[in-house]
Amino acid sequence: MNMGEQTYFVSNFIDELYQNGLQHVVISPGSRSTPLAMTFSEHPSIQEWVHFDERSSAFFALGIAKRTQKPVALVCTSGTATANYYPAIVEAYYSRVPLIVLTADRPHELRDNGAPQAIDQIKMYGDYTKYFHEMAIPENTDQMKRYARRQASRAYSVSSDHNQGPVQLNFPMRDPLIPDLSLPNLWGSCEPSHVNFITGREQLPDEAVNDVLNQLKGLGRGVIVCGELKSENERELVLELAEKWEIPVLADVLSNLRQTAGVHSYIIPTYDAILKQPEIRESLEVDFIVRFGPMPVSKPYLQWITKQQPSVHIVVDENQGHREPTSIDTTMVYSEPAAFLKQLIQSEKPDLDSDWQRFWLNNDEIAQSILREAKDELTEGSAVLSVSEESKEGQVIFVGSSMPIRDMDTFFLNENRKVEVMANRGANGIDGVISTAIGVSATGVPVTLILGDVTFLHDYTALFIARQYQLPIRVIVLNNNGGGIFSFLPQYQEKKHFEALFGTPFNPPVKQMVEALGFDYVAPETVESFKEAYQKPIDGQDVIEVVTERDHNMKWHKDLWQRIYENLDREGLL
Structure with missing residues (x-):
């Protein structure tokens, strides 16, 4: 050849x-x-x-x-x-x-x-x-x-x-492998575009939409739930539907709807915190749920709907998948979300229970107030809350799996519409997180990456890409010296094996690791010093390490959840 x-x-x-x-x-x-x-x-x-x-x-x-x-x-x-x-x-x-x-x-x-x-x-x-x-x-x-x-x-x-x-x-490929790039007409040696593809979009016929709406008649306790939404158009239509139906929207952090909560009162960013305690999940009955996007991050939400078994559960998925792990009775709507949202907006709104609306709106206000006050010490949660409050227009926040995405789901209360939150939630793994975040930065936006120390160790070599191409990224390492999420799981009770198999303390020398690559490094010890470090422009590569202790982190979270639970307004529903 x-x-x-x-x-x-x-x-x-x-x-x-x-x-x-x-x-x-x-x-x-x-x-x-x-x-x-x-x-x-x-x-x-x-x-x-x-x-x-x-x-x-x-x-x-x-x-x-x-x-x-x-x-x-x-x-x-x-x-x-x-x-x-x-x-x-x-x-x-x-x-x-x-x-x-x-x-x-x-x-x-x-x-x-x-x-x-x-x-x-x-x-x-x-x-x-x-x-x-x-x-x-x-x-x-x-x-x-x-x-x-x-x-x-x-x-x-x-x-x-x-x-x-x-x-x-x-x-x-056979030898010789070196191409001859001096050949004439290298890119146009054959007329281009021999096959063009035009792809249609899925949309329900009107009679199918009416069948869906008929299921909602007489049901007063309903919510819209949004997992990750991929387009601004979908988000705008969800907001329009929420205002017309006057219906609470339980907004996962990856829906990027929370950034509108200051303008659209029906967005409930704190639903995960409200549902944390089993007593709430067991007594708060729900009649119907309409979900857009994949299953939210929130485990309490998953436990709630599995316990309550709503009369009508609708999942909208344009790709004809089956992203519904609860096994409850479900109507799968195979339609482009934007098209289905427009059809719902044009329809007659359900007659929602006013006590139901008030429960979510009032308790979201209560939960937000308590969460925003959680700044007495620098913890994993208060660090994420500070990122939420201090992030500026045009920023992208990429979040690692395990505890960081859960803290982000609890504490992200930013109301700046131009801040975008992203994560790898397809398989929910901890590998490749740094690489993915740097890939996002390669599209021309400054990125803040929040991840744990084990996730950091998994993908450390990716930092070479940021250094090689001088991509703007800030890495916040929440270092609890191991797998912090396991402290919240039943494995924590297995004291004989816990540290070796689940806690896995490796004592990573984060400072030496990142400074060896030329990254700037700081390890704040207070909320104020953390905010000072975070407020600096992301115009290069830097790392902020927040060192915490796993058992204290677990207690801090549980005390906060209990305080929210004790202050909830239960009148008329629980």
């Missing part, structure tokens, strides 16, 4: 991705992927990012795609490099984020016979990709160049349609 055979084949594939809208590619170094890597690098209009760690690279690409809601390409060499993509692909699948995974491979004659760096890469990610294709060995013919463009266009379309997700194309 001469270099031109491979070069034109690959250049047409890459240019077709660009013609469809691809803007970013994330490349990890390797030999077998040379034709893809060098040709991508040569394209004048695709931004390339290079990182040595494939696992981190994949999460970094996930962050870019998550923020832009457009596919990002990944390129790696053959062998175990491809396996390192797996965790991010699982997250992308469950969180519905578009990735185009391009895995280089040995040609067929070098497979399954002991050749180095050759593993089975066919459908490597199984059901976690929406589409797989084994590319043909490159040839420089018009038919094969059209084939390359067709596959590129199909991969982009499948990844980015309304049911977004990852796709994999496996590229067998």
